[in-house]
Amino acid sequence: xxxxxxxxAGVSGLTVAQLLREKAEVVVFEKESKAGGxxxxxxxxxxxxxxxxxxxxxxxxxxxxxxxxKQFDKDIEFHKTDRxxxxxxxxxxxxxxxxxxxxxxxxxxxxxxxxxxxLAISKSNSQSIxxxxxxxxxxxxxxxxxxxxxxxxxxxxxxxxxxVPIDWLAGKLPMPTVEEIxxxxxxxxxxxxxxxxxxxxxxRNGSQLIVERLAKGINIRCSASxxxxxxxxxxxxxxxxxxxxxxxxxxxxxxxxxxxxxEISTYTQxxxxxxxxxxxxxxxxxxxxxxxxxxxxxxxxEAHRIICTGNFxxxxxxxxTPNRITATVEFTDEISKEKISENLQRIPLNPKYIxxxxxxxxYPIQQKDTRxxxxxxxxxxxxKGVYMTGRFADWEYYNMDAAMAAAMKTIEPMI
Ligand SMILES: Cc1cc2nc3c(=O)[nH]c(=O)nc-3n(C[C@H](O)[C@H](O)[C@H](O)COP(=O)(O)OP(=O)(O)OC[C@H]3O[C@@H](n4cnc5c(N)ncnc54)[C@H](O)[C@@H]3O)c2cc1C
Numbered sequence: 001x002x003x004x005x006x007x008x009a010g011v012s013g014l015t016v017a018q019l020l021r022e023k024a025e026v027v028v029f030e031k032e033s034k035a036g037g038x039x040x041x042x043x044x045x046x047x048x049x050x051x052x053x054x055x056x057x058x059x060x061x062x063x064x065x066x067x068x069x070k071q072f073d074k075d076i077e078f079h080k081t082d083r084x085x086x087x088x089x090x091x092x093x094x095x096x097x098x099x100x101x102x103x104x105x106x107x108x109x110x111x112x113x114x115x116x117x118x119l120a121i122s123k124s125n126s127q128s129i130x131x132x133x134x135x136x137x138x139x140x141x142x143x144x145x146x147x148x149x150x151x152x153x154x155x156x157x158x159x160x161x162x163x164v165p166i167d168w169l170a171g172k173l174p175m176p177t178v179e180e181i182x183x184x185x186x187x188x189x190x191x192x193x194x195x196x197x198x199x200x201x202x203x204r205n206g207s208q209l210i211v212e213r214l215a216k217g218i219n220i221r222c223s224a225s226x227x228x229x230x231x232x233x234x235x236x237x238x239x240x241x242x243x244x245x246x247x248x249x250x251x252x253x254x255x256x257x258x259x260x261x262x263e264i265s266t267y268t269q270x271x272x273x274x275x276x277x278x279x280x281x282x283x284x285x286x287x288x289x290x291x292x293x294x295x296x297x298x299x300x301x302e303a304h305r306i307i308c309t310g311n312f313x314x315x316x317x318x319x320x321t322p323n324r325i326t327a328t329v330e331f332t333d334e335i336s337k338e339k340i341s342e343n344l345q346r347i348p349l350n351p352k353y354i355x356x357x358x359x360x361x362x363y364p365i366q367q368k369d370t371r372x373x374x375x376x377x378x379x380x381x382x383x384k385g386v387y388m389t390g391r392f393a394d395w396e397y398y399n400m401d402a403a404m405a406a407a408m409k410t411i412e413p414m415i
Contacts, residue, residue: 001025002414005238007226008249010037011400012390014214015407016247018071021218023415024245028218029238031225031250035215038362038391039400041208044354046318047310047326048206049283051357054307054328055207056081056199056292059401063408068401071213078200079313085293087148088348090300097295099148100140100176101184110143117141122178132157132164139175151297155304158277158332168366168397201312210400226250231261231384245414249390249407251361252374262384270373274395279362282329282340284351285310285320294349301343305330306351327351334358364395387411 002024006013009030017026034040038052057078059065072078085097096102103114121141129135136149150161157164176184183189190197202209229246230237236246248255256268286306294306310317310325317326329344329351337356344351374395378388389410391398398406 002244003027003242004245004247004414005029005226005229005236005241005243006247006249007229008037008390008393009035009215009220009222010249010390010403011039011210011214012393012398012403012407013037013247013249014211014218015404016249016389016411017218017220018214019408019411020414026219027241027243028220029224029226030220030222033223035220035222036208036211038359039207039211041206041211043318044283047283047285047320047354048208048313048316048318049326049355049357050206050281050307050309050328052279052281052359052362053330054309054312055210055400056196056201056312057207057210057400058196058199059399059405061401061405064401064404067408068404072209074200077204077209078202080198080200081292081312082198083194083196083292084290085295086291087152087295087297089147090298096190097293099144100181101189103144103181104185104188106147110147113143114141117143118178118181129166131162132166133161135166136161148295148297151299152295152304155297155299155302156277156332165365165367167368167370168364203313204315206309206313206316207400227258228260229258229386231259236385245385245387247410248386248388248393251392252377252388252395253392255377255388259381259386262381262386264377264380267373267377270369271377273367274370275365275367276361276392277363277365278333278358278360280331280333280335280340280356280358282331282344282351282356283354284327284329284344285324285354286327286349286351288323288325289349296347301346302335302339303329303331303343303347306347306349326354332363334360361392364392364397366395366397370395382413387414 004024004026006017006028009028013028017028020026039055040051042049086094087097087099088094095105137145153161236243252271256271291308296304307328309327344353387410389406391403
């Protein structure tokens with residue numbers, strides 16, 4: 001039986017481990033003291049803290065859906081919920097998300113300028129789209145760009161949107177035509193195309209349930225940061241232990257100094273140049289409200305989104321009184337505890353700080369040649385039995401389902 005090392009016990013590594021456990025001897029190495037990566041949750045005084053974001057599940061991939069529901073009892077362990085998201089504007093107005101479907105709620109002058117924008121878009125010839133700013137302006141026009149898309153996305157990306165590449169966009173952003181925007185406004189149609197326009201959420205323990213289920217029966221060695229894998233005598237050596245294959249589900253930034261015995265030095269510079277953002281997830285209690293996600297374009301504070309995790313499952317709210325729920329307030333990159341406290345005073349719904357966690361790697365930024373470079377590196381390593389898959393191994397903007405799909409594809413040659 002082949003012996004396979006899996007590096008990283010996030011959802012990618014755990015999916016790979018489950019898929020291979022009956023076909024090979026599998027050992028998972030995880031550098032943190034617990035498995036889960038970005039989807040890990042902790043209980044704090046009875047309330048559930050998603051240590052990054054507030055993970056919900058859905059997919060349009062039938063293979064992933066079938067496999068996922070084999071791991072759970074869908075009706076007993078999950079709820080299905082329709083997304084109810086909203087944008088809080090500086091003037092106090094709340095407009096449902098996505099804003100382009102609810103333009104009829106804007107004040108009269110904004111409605112008129114949005115109509116002018118739509119007319120101009122429908123008359124314009126398609127121009128080349130070089131960056132995120134071009135994309136948003138050409139798709140939605142200046143009115144919504146200035147009102148929402150620019151201020152919100154500037155907080156997320158922390159740079160001019162003209163400097164945000166668009167290669168990561170496919171499948172991630174709404175692509176409505178002018179006709180669809182007009183139709184949706186006339187008919188009060190809520191957006192249904194997005195993978196998370198409705199979603200599944202665990203009745204207990206949030207995405208930690210996924211971690212625990214996928215970790216079941218797997219040999220996981222925690223607090224085991226792998227610093228080197230060495231190709232020697234047609235096998236891979238990890239801490240003196242021999243493996244036939246390695247499946248790397250960690251961060252590609254580690255690959256140049258991790259791999260020994262295979263010449264990959266030409267990839268060092270392009271890998272070092274890869275850009276990314278982190279996220280500070282601030283766990284709070286806030287006033288009860290009906291929302292799933294609240295988007296915050298207001299520049300009075302730096303946070304860009306509140307994920308109302310307390311609305312996903314009542315068991316997430318621990319001992320809170322009924323007029324309060326738990327939530328994650330998100331800031332791009334690292335932010336100090338003092339700055340968090342200052343910001344919370346200005347954020348709506350009276351957030352009260354419970355704890356926070358900074359995750360250094362949360363959003364990979366793709367450049368034009370990123371996919372090509374990684375594909376070429378993968379071909380080189382695959383020839384020696386090392387496979388790479390995962391959000392930061394592939395440097396792709398994967399949701400959990402896309403990470404599972406990528407894991408399935410990666411192990412195909414091994415089964
Ligand atoms: C803010 C935010 C919100 C999100 N919300 C959703 C959502 O609602 N729904 C959804 O489907 N997806 C969501 N996602 C995406 C989801 O988090 C990812 O798709 C998924 O967690 C990626 O899992 P992964 O295993 O590829 O990577 P990770 O979770 O990053 O796992 C990598 C693991 O490898 C370990 N590791 C790294 N290097 C080493 C080493 N050298 N040795 C040993 N171990 C190592 C790390 O410690 C980590 O545990 C969200 C992401 C973010 C950032």
